[in-house]
Amino acid sequence: MTSRVRRAGGFALVGTLALAAPALGAAAAAPFVAVALLAAFVVTEGRLFELFARPGDHEDGQLNGLAGFALAATGLALLTTVPREEFRMPATVFATSVLVLSYGNLTEQVVRTQSDDPFPRVAGFAGGGFLAGSLGGLAVQFAEGTALTALDAPTSAFLAATGVLVAALLRTMLFQRDDPLVMLSVGLLLWGLSALDLVVTLPEIAFALGVMFALGYASYALGTASVPGMLTGVLLGMLTIVLGGLGWFAPLIAFFGIGALSTKFKYEAKQERGVAEDNDGARGTGNVLGNAAVALVAVVGYAASPQLPVPALADLFVFAFAGSLAAAMSDTLSSEIGGLYDQPRLITTFERVPPGTDGGVTWQGEIAGVVGAGLIALIAVGLLSVSPLGALVVAAGGVGGMTVDSILGATLEGDRVGNEAVNFAATLSGAVVSVLLALLLLPAGP
Structure with missing residues (x-):
């Protein structure tokens, strides 16, 4: 057994203390406070020190990594003891947040002894963290007095899956020493999701996980997404299915699928012209979020709308x-198809510019963008119960967002503003245009 695996196993055992939260009640944080104090001031050498020590800990003579891990768990544990129940973090959320990180890291380190390839390592983290988080959530429910026949396994699985995907994604962007930040971020996110009072069924979560992990692996294997991009797409897809439903998932997967194919379409020719996406067309986290973050916010808003003062906002979240x-589909097709044609014109002045110039458009690209917006509008009619007039509203939002992207590309994109920020602004514009037109032109309802 390597030192990495032993250390991860030690952290996992410390994380298991979260299961004692229901029994400890107001003292739920006490075990982690004790661990933090021991790590910071007492255990400075010996076998226990060597078990938990990370590389930098030897220089400082104290277990900074373990202390930070325990303090992060302490912070979450304290939130489970808030006197007012409406402001209290559920113990299941606390335990799930700690366990998905600690046991996910353990299984990742075990896999790492066999392979340094990033995909198996991420898969190991996700599998171990999901299993530990799901079982831990159920164990806490049982400890709180829930009968075995009444345990909410689907919700426990959903929270664990969401938590492990977020943790895995953050860990691709941060260092291992930042695990306390990862734990706190996962805990706060799961706390917010648990407040939605979701009704999750076992077939629904099983379908969401199965479909999204299959599509995620396919996107990675085909080179259309990096590992962080794959994790982001899987997370977005799963949340969309669970919070919105299959009707919401269809336009999302249509965008990702058609967008990926359009990126790969005549990729070598695009490389020669200098208009190809970087990393062989593999989409990263920034690109995925730039195009889909607004959609995710809309899905969450839709799920939360029954608890909002104006439940009718649900209809507007559909249009957003x-x-x-x-807008994302329109902009992607416009860029990927239009980039194959000569003599683009700058959208602000209509002067001819070289292919690949930010803000340069071709009539072929504009037509492709309109078709892309129309495709999402048609899916909305079929699966989101949008009326024919509503479909025109959606298409108008898409074309409007594509136009905003081109204008920002011609005026701001470059050293001051990156492509991901421009994509986000374009999709936000598409959502805003669609919502405003829906308010002006449509009766109540989508």
């Missing part, structure tokens, strides 16, 4: 979601 994806 569809309009943002129509």
Whole structure:
């Protein structure tokens, strides 16, 4: 057994203390406070020190990594003891947040002894963290007095899956020493999701996980997404299925699928012209979020709408979601198809510019963008119960977002503003245009 695996196993055992939260009640943080104090001031040498020590800990003579891990768990544990129940973090969320990180890291280190390839390592982290988080959530429910026949396994699985995907994604962007930040981020996110009072069924979560991990692996294997991009796409897809439903998932997967194919379409020719996406067309986290973050916010808003003062906002979230994806699809097809044609013109002055110039458009690209927006609009009619007039509203939002992207590309994109920020602004514009047109032109309802 390597030192990495032993250390991860030690951290996992410390994380298991989270299961004692229901029994400890107001003292739920006590075990982690004790561990933090021991790590910071007492254990400075010996076999226990060597078990938990990370590389930098030897220089400082104290277990900074373990202390930070325990303090992060302490912070979450304290939130489970808040006197007012409406402001209290559920113990299941606390335990799930700690366990997905600690046991995910353990299984990742075990896999790492066999392979340094990033995909198996991420898969190991996700599998171990999901299993530990799901079982831990169920164990806490049982400890709180829930009968075995009444345990909410689907919700426990959903929270664990969401937590492990977020943790895995953050860990691709941060260092291992930042695990306390990862744990706190996962805990706060799961706390917010648990407040939505979701009704999750076992077939629904099983379908969401199965479909998204299959599509995620396919996107990675085909080179259309990097590992962080794959994790981001899987997370977005799963949340969309669970919070919105299959009707919401269809336009999202249509965008990702058609967008990926359009990126790979005549890729060598695009490389020769200098208009190809970087990394062989593999989409990263920034690109995925730049195109789909607004859609995710709309899905969460839709799920939360029954608890909002104005439940009718649900209809507007439908248009925000569809309009943002129509803009993303329109912009992607416009860029990927239009980049294959000569003599683009700058959208602000209509002067001819070299291919690949930010803000340069071709009539072929504009037509492709309109078709892309129309496709999302048609899906919205079929699966989101949008009326024919509503479909025109969605398409208009898509074309509007594509136009905003081109204008920002011609005026701001470059050293001051990156492509991901421009994509986000375009999808936000598509959502806003669709919502405003829906308010002006449509009766109540989508």
